Amino acid sequence: MAKTNDHDMMAIAQSCIAMAKSAGAGDASARAYRVRDVSLDYRDGKVEKISESTTRGVSLQLYVDGRYSNASTSDLRPDALKTFINDSVALAKAIQADPFRALPDPALYKGQSSNDLQLEDPKYSAVTADEGRKVAKEMHDAARGIKGNEAILSVTSSFSSNLVENWMVTSNGFSGSNRGTSFFVSAQVSAKDADGRRPEEFDYAGSRVWSGLADPSAVGVRAAQRTLSRLGAKKSETNAMTVLVDNRAGGRLIGMLGTALMGFSLQQKRSFLEGKLGQQVVSPIVSITDDPLVPKAFGSRKFDSEGIASKPRVIFEDGVLKAYYIDTYYGRKLKMDPTSGSTSNLTWKLGAKSQKELLADAKDALLITSFIGGNSNSGTGDFSVGVVGFRVRDGVIAEPVSEMNLSGNHLEFWKKLIAVGNDPFPYSSMRTPTLVFENVSVAGT
Amino acid sequence: MAEDSGLTRRTVIGAGAAALASVAVADLFNVSTVFAKTGPTEGVGYFGRFGVTEKLIKDTLSHALSKGGDYADVFFQHRVTNNLALEDGAVNRAFANVGLGVGVRVVRGDQTGYGFTEDITEDGLRRAALTAAAIAEGPAKTGPTRFKVMDAKPNRYPIKVRWEEIRPQQKLTVLTGLNDKTFKADSRVKKVNLGFMDQGSVILVADSNGRIVEDAQPMTTMYLSIVAEQDGRRENNSVNRAARADMAYYTPDRLDMMVREVVDSTMILFDAVQPPAGEMPVVMAAGGSGILLHEAIGHGMEADFNRKNVSIYSDKIGKPVAKPFVSIIDEGTQEAARGALNVDDEGNVVGRTMLVEKGTLTSYLHDSISAKHYGVKPTGNGRRQGYEFAPMPRMRSTYMLPGPHKRDEIIASVKKGIYCERFTNGQVNIGAGDFTFYVKNGFMIEDGKLTKPIKDVNIIGNGPKVLELIDMVADDLKIDEGGWTCGKDGQGVPVSQGIPTVRVSSITVGGRAEKKG
Numbered sequence: 002m003a004k005t006n007d008h009d010m011m012a013i014a015q016s017c018i019a020m021a022k023s024a025g026a027g028d029a030s031a032r033a034y035r036v037r038d039v040s041l042d043y044r045d046g047k048v049e050k051i052s053e054s055t056t057r058g059v060s061l062q063l064y065v066d067g068r069y070s071n072a073s074t075s076d077l078r079p080d081a082l083k084t085f086i087n088d089s090v091a092l093a094k095a096i097q098a099d100p101f102r103a104l105p106d107p108a109l110y111k112g113q114s115s116n117d118l119q120l121e122d123p124k125y126s127a128v129t130a131d132e133g134r135k136v137a138k139e140m141h142d143a144a145r146g147i148k149g150n151e152a153i154l155s156v157t158s159s160f161s162s163n164l165v166e167n168w169m170v171t172s173n174g175f176s177g178s179n180r181g182t183s184f185f186v187s188a189q190v191s192a193k194d195a196d197g198r199r200p201e202e203f204d205y206a207g208s209r210v211w212s213g214l215a216d217p218s219a220v221g222v223r224a225a226q227r228t229l230s231r232l233g234a235k236k237s238e239t240n241a242m243t244v245l246v247d248n249r250a251g252g253r254l255i256g257m258l259g260t261a262l263m264g265f266s267l268q269q270k271r272s273f274l275e276g277k278l279g280q281q282v283v284s285p286i287v288s289i290t291d292d293p294l295v296p297k298a299f300g301s302r303k304f305d306s307e308g309i310a311s312k313p314r315v316i317f318e319d320g321v322l323k324a325y326y327i328d329t330y331y332g333r334k335l336k337m338d339p340t341s342g343s344t345s346n347l348t349w350k351l352g353a354k355s356q357k358e359l360l361a362d363a364k365d366a367l368l369i370t371s372f373i374g375g376n377s378n379s380g381t382g383d384f385s386v387g388v389v390g391f392r393v394r395d396g397v398i399a400e401p402v403s404e405m406n407l408s409g410n411h412l413e414f415w416k417k418l419i420a421v422g423n424d425p426f427p428y429s430s431m432r433t434p435t436l437v438f439e440n441v442s443v444a445g446t
Numbered sequence: 447m448a449e450d451s452g453l454t455r456r457t458v459i460g461a462g463a464a465a466l467a468s469v470a471v472a473d474l475f476n477v478s479t480v481f482a483k484t485g486p487t488e489g490v491g492y493f494g495r496f497g498v499t500e501k502l503i504k505d506t507l508s509h510a511l512s513k514g515g516d517y518a519d520v521f522f523q524h525r526v527t528n529n530l531a532l533e534d535g536a537v538n539r540a541f542a543n544v545g546l547g548v549g550v551r552v553v554r555g556d557q558t559g560y561g562f563t564e565d566i567t568e569d570g571l572r573r574a575a576l577t578a579a580a581i582a583e584g585p586a587k588t589g590p591t592r593f594k595v596m597d598a599k600p601n602r603y604p605i606k607v608r609w610e611e612i613r614p615q616q617k618l619t620v621l622t623g624l625n626d627k628t629f630k631a632d633s634r635v636k637k638v639n640l641g642f643m644d645q646g647s648v649i650l651v652a653d654s655n656g657r658i659v660e661d662a663q664p665m666t667t668m669y670l671s672i673v674a675e676q677d678g679r680r681e682n683n684s685v686n687r688a689a690r691a692d693m694a695y696y697t698p699d700r701l702d703m704m705v706r707e708v709v710d711s712t713m714i715l716f717d718a719v720q721p722p723a724g725e726m727p728v729v730m731a732a733g734g735s736g737i738l739l740h741e742a743i744g745h746g747m748e749a750d751f752n753r754k755n756v757s758i759y760s761d762k763i764g765k766p767v768a769k770p771f772v773s774i775i776d777e778g779t780q781e782a783a784r785g786a787l788n789v790d791d792e793g794n795v796v797g798r799t800m801l802v803e804k805g806t807l808t809s810y811l812h813d814s815i816s817a818k819h820y821g822v823k824p825t826g827n828g829r830r831q832g833y834e835f836a837p838m839p840r841m842r843s844t845y846m847l848p849g850p851h852k853r854d855e856i857i858a859s860v861k862k863g864i865y866c867e868r869f870t871n872g873q874v875n876i877g878a879g880d881f882t883f884y885v886k887n888g889f890m891i892e893d894g895k896l897t898k899p900i901k902d903v904n905i906i907g908n909g910p911k912v913l914e915l916i917d918m919v920a921d922d923l924k925i926d927e928g929g930w931t932c933g934k935d936g937q938g939v940p941v942s943q944g945i946p947t948v949r950v951s952s953i954t955v956g957g958r959a960e961k962k963g
Contacts, residue, residue, distance in 0.1 A: 044754065052560040053577040056547075056834065074544040075564040085544060092540045095614035096530065099538035130580070155756050191756040191877045197910070199758055199877035234878070239724040239959045269533070269637050270673045270680055334534075374741075374873030374882030375904040375956075380673065380682045383720075385904035385956045387873070387882040403880050406906050406956025408723065442959040444723035444906075 010035060010057070011168045011178065013077060017059055018172050020083055024090040028064035028104050030171040030308070033057070039130060040161040043137035049157065051130060061086065062104075065093040069102040101333040105307050109339065110175045113303045113310040119296045120181035122210035125164055128184070133160035136217045140188045143221030149229050152192040154199060158221060159187045162211075175308035183299065184208050185428075186217050188224035194232050200403075202227035207428045209297045227370075230391075234401035236445040237392055243366035243439045244407065245359060245393070248426040250371050251433030257377040257384055258283075258411060259344055262316070264331025266379050273382035273412055277322050283415035285320040286352075293345035300346035300430025309341055316347075346430045352421040356435040359422055361396035367443055368393050369407065382411040388443070406444040417441055491595075491660045492648045493522050496546065496566050500593060503652045505568065506550060507589035509575035511654060514584030515552035515559070517814070519653035520571075521791060522548045523833040525645065528609075530617055532625055532640035537618045547833040552578040553815055556753065560836040590656035599795065602779065602786045603664050603690040609644045612693050617642060620693075624670060624701055631709045634674040641669035647832075651793035659793035664690050665784070665940060667929040670704050674712045681715035683708055683868075683886065688784040688929035688940065695782070711868055711887050718901035721890060723959035727863035728905065728950045729856055729891060733924040734869050736943030738950075739774055739844050740932070741872040741881035742909040743767075747776075747801050747809075748827070748839040748934075749816030751876050758879035758910055759807065767807045768913045771849040774802040776811055778826060778842035780925060785843035785942030787826070792837050796826035801844075802913075813839045831937040841932060843942035849919025853947040856918045858894040864955055865889040865896055866905070879909040904956040912950055920947035 014033040021029035035057040042049040058075035059082070070093035074085050122128075140158035161184070168178045187205035194200055204224040206215035246254060258274075266272035274282060293302050293311035302311050307329055315323045327335065328342025352359075360368065368391045375386025385408040392399045422435030490498050503520060510518035529541040548571060549562035559581030561574035621640050628638045645665040652658045671684035685708040689695045730738055743759070751757035759767075768774075778787040778796035787796040792814050800808045810816065813828030816839055829840035857865065865888050872883035885903050889896040925944035932941045 048557060048581065050558040050560065050836070051577075051581055052836065054560075054562045054574075054834065056562070056564060058564070069538065070540040070542065072542045074546075076544050076546040077564070085542075089540075089542050092528075092542060092614060096540050096618065097536035097538050099536060102538075155754050157754075194878075197758065197761075198879055198908075199756055199760070201756060201875070201877040231878070236954065241959050269639065270675075271637075271682055373875060373880060373906070374871065374884060376870050376884040376902070378682070378902050380680055381902070383902040385884065385902055387880070387904055387906040387956070389875075389880070403878060404906050404908055404954055406723070406882075406904050406954060408720070408903065408956045408958050442723060442957075444954055444956045444959055446725055446954070 010166070013059060014168045014170045017061055017082070017086060018170055020086045021061060021063055021090060022172065024087045025094070026063045026065045026090050028172045030062040030104060030169070031059060032167055032169045033059045035166045037164040038161070039133065039163070040159065041130060041133045041137055042157055042159045043134065043141050044157040045155055048134060053130070061089065063090055063093050064102055064104065065090055067098040067100060068093045068096055069099055070096070101330055103329065103333065104171055104173045105309055105329045105339065107174045109309045111310060114294050116294055116296070118294065118301045118303065120209055120301055122182045124211060125162070125182045128162060128211050133162070136160050136186055140186060140217045140221035143218035144188050144190050144225040147222055147225045150225070152229060152232065153225065154191045154193050157189045161185045169308060171308055177304055177308065179303065182209060184211050184214050186214060186220055188221045190225045190228040192228045192232060200228060200231035200234065202231055205428060207299070213297070231401050234403040236404045237367070237402045238446050239444045241440050241442050243363045243437065244441050244443065245356070245363060245366055245368045246436040247368065247370045248356070248422060248424050248433050248435045250369055251436050252426070252429050252431035253372045254436070255347065255431055255433055258415070260377070260379040262325050264325065264327040264335060264342060267325060268331050268334045271380040273380060274322060278325070280322060281320045282322050282412065283317060283320045284418035286418060286421060287317045287320050287415070288350035289317045290315050290348045291345055292348045295346045295348065298346045298430065300344065302345060305341040305343060307342070309339060311341065311345060314340055344430065347432050349421060349425060349432065349434055351423045351425065351434055353423055354420065356422050356424055359420055359435055359437055360393050360398065363393055363437060364396050366393040367402065368398060384409060384411060402445070404445070408442050408444065414438065414441060490658070491650060493650050498522060498566065502568060502571065503593070504589055506571040506575045507652070507654050509572050510550050510552050510579050511587040511589055512576070513579045513582040514587055515554045515579060515582040517553040517654050518551060518578070519651055519792065520548055520550050521833055522650040523647060525647040525832060527643065527645040530621060530642045532621050532638070535625060537621050545832060548574065549833040549836070550574045550578045551836050552581050554582040556815060556819060557581050558815070558836055562833050589654055593652065593656045593658045596657065596659040596793065599661065600788050602781050602788055604782050605664055605692045606694060607692050609646060609664065609692065616693065620696055620701070624705065627702070627705045628670065628672060628709065631705050632674065632713060634676050634713065635672050635709065636675050637673040639671045643667045649791065651791065653793065657793060659789050661789050663787070664692070666691060666695060668696065668704070669929065670708050672708055672712055676716045679716060681712050683712040683715065685711070686929040687927050689782045689927065690784065690786050691782045714887065714899045715901050718899040721864050721900045721903055721955055721957040723955060723957040725952050725954050727860045728953050728955065729860060729863065729865045730945060730948050730950065731865065731867040732853070732920065732922045732947045733944060734926040734928060735866060735948070736845050736926055736945040737869050737872045737883045739846055739945060740841060740941070740943050741874040741883060742907065742912050743774060743801060744776065744841045744844045745874050746876055746879065746909055747811055749810035749812045749820065750839050752810050753816045753819050756877050758877060762807045763810070765807055766805050767910060768802055768805045768916060770805040771919050772802055772805050772913070772916055773800065773847040774844070775799065775847065776801055776841050776844045780843055780942065783843050783925065783942045784929060784940045785841070787842060790826045790828045791830045792824065792828035794824045794826045794828060796842065799825045799827070811839045811841065813837055829939050831939060835937050838935065840934065840939050841941050843925065843944070845923065845925055845944035846919065846946060846948070848921040848923045848946050851918045851920045853920045853922055856920055856947055856949045857891060857896060859918065859949065860891040861893060863891045864900060865891050874909065880906065881909055882906045905953055906956060907953040912953060915951045915953070916948050917951050918949040922946045
């Protein structure tokens, strides 16, 4: 089929509902989407790779005689779509009943924020691949130009942009659409170490709008500095010690807590936070709000994937667990009111100090700058992850460390949080500040 | 139980992966005959049904080379995936996904231009081709005038009954049976979650050298996860199996083994302890421990990282990296294996590549770009997640050949260390060489014997250092049948891995440390 315009995409979503109903579905929800992606990699003086695409498709939830199926396709040729929907309805009929499946209560569709979330850059289409190339070259040259550059082996810088559009309709009265743009730049630098290792590090920045993007040469310089700071990394000793987690890395840790807050985990007995609503489960310095209405933020939205109107919600207040993430299905299974089944942006109650000040306070510690591998058991709370970072001595960053590991149990670990920084990481929806834990277990030599 | 909805075979097809598998097997077995009869404006092979003609391919390649690229290819894919899931005793959700699209790639030296579209029309393909063409800036080159279809292709996917022939009821019976058996196996089982997937993907690669290759690639996976309770405590574990095979793969024996494995590996967790933290000898059990090879050496041997000079193995070809009894292979020829392939996603026949031969580093894993860069033949490692992505060097099935030691002898040799048996995931930093793998189940080794069970611990090491420290290799090579997916640059591809029992003389185990004095 030829190019589709907005009107066509909303019409496709609506026609999917009609086709689903005539195929025998009692209820249905349909989302048509279109995503434009542009990316460019620039390596060691020339463009390494360019890629551009516009992808689109539809995704449907079908409620058929007390049964449920989910179907998605990128084949939007009208005949193919009709056959696909007929088959998907037939497939739903062939499986077992599930009394908990239903569309959301339409009352939850109401009350969408009227704020302008500013998620789309009106000048998106004016940013050409050539602009991306210029920015990538600027990052690359800045990284190559730093002091100590003779150790640099390779610099790859990247630019990417996208425009995401959704059109959603349900058979019980929801109709809505959203659009959002994003621009990201990143630089990755590798350097040769004396012992044959080739450590690499990166830095990145992102923005909903092109004009809000951080200075690309600063990104290049930071990537190169981060890499050179890794030279000579060694294992440090096994010990229980004070650990600081860099604001860029902390999202991984809070994400592990998030899994235990999901309706699925709770209902399937896979959450160490089951039955803990209203109890103090983490350090009293933790207050976090899930806020979907932060202007220009990456996790912002006016309605969630079910169409439920998005509202800010307190998750932790002074260390007390105040809310779970509950979608319609698990809400019905758990007899709980749906909130939303997914995180948006996390807004932390921040501390007063910068990372530098927190390092000075910690004196003797480990600063974790990234995690590698590892896993977390959402049922028991046990976790174990590889860490990369620096030893902190006399309150300042000392030698780089690698090949180490952080282990614990979330129910104990988060109570050991003694400080948070004033520096929420702006390029992720987790918006984590620097975190300081005391007396946690780190394995090395 | 579900009622029989009276689906006719044909209606299930569209929703089932099977439409492809069926046509794929029928058409593709005779692919050369089909092509022999086609002219430039008739449909090409399987994709003829979507209006793909030789002329369309030829025009697309011409647009792709319109700015002077060295090489171009088009990758068509029709991918149908079906999932069924069981939760709280019923197969109560089905997911079906259809992906249909085409990617156009233009290569100029080491540089790549890529565009893709789901709009399989002259206009859609022209736009994707011109996007990709922009990587080059020169006078147009001409595309191929004639195409030759690859007809001598291996067949590594043993499909007797096509997925489309399998009615949903047959899958439901297997899933509900597995659920019942799991609950019956142990009264401490409180929750069972099952996921079943079958997929058919037909690909067609046509390139500017005039080559056309088609392949129909089936896949199925079964995932079984449980939660158990004992004395107010809960533990969970999971097991999965995957193969490029048909429904016959799920034999009663294989399903029974899954039940036994998931129940045993969960119940033992009630007695498990956290291992100590720090450096110690580690014995890796045969099979899933192949994750060690995937992370410690496999990724670092992917030629793109070496071409860019950023892998820790960039200057080590021809050099000793391990003991002489260590040989490591990456191949795609194991019939029905998750990592098996007839051809890669650049249309090259997949064979066997020695990464390490008797302790010496022998070959990288190449796609066509890196093979050209190094002046060697492609090794059939050019893979991609789907038409949405350009190919790059990726592993297939990575394993170590058997060695001179015995498993019992290896365990007996360790005074204090751990034995790693089951894994969930791993990761590597290519340049620094540091890698991790997460151990779900294992044992302490004390005075040469397996003692207390251990759980949930990450292990971290450095690739080349750990290879050197593999000082015992047993004769019990086992290829794991798990549903491993390898991720790189945002693309996931199915892989296999395997290993005999091996000993690493020292590596860091991320247990719980006590505060030092």
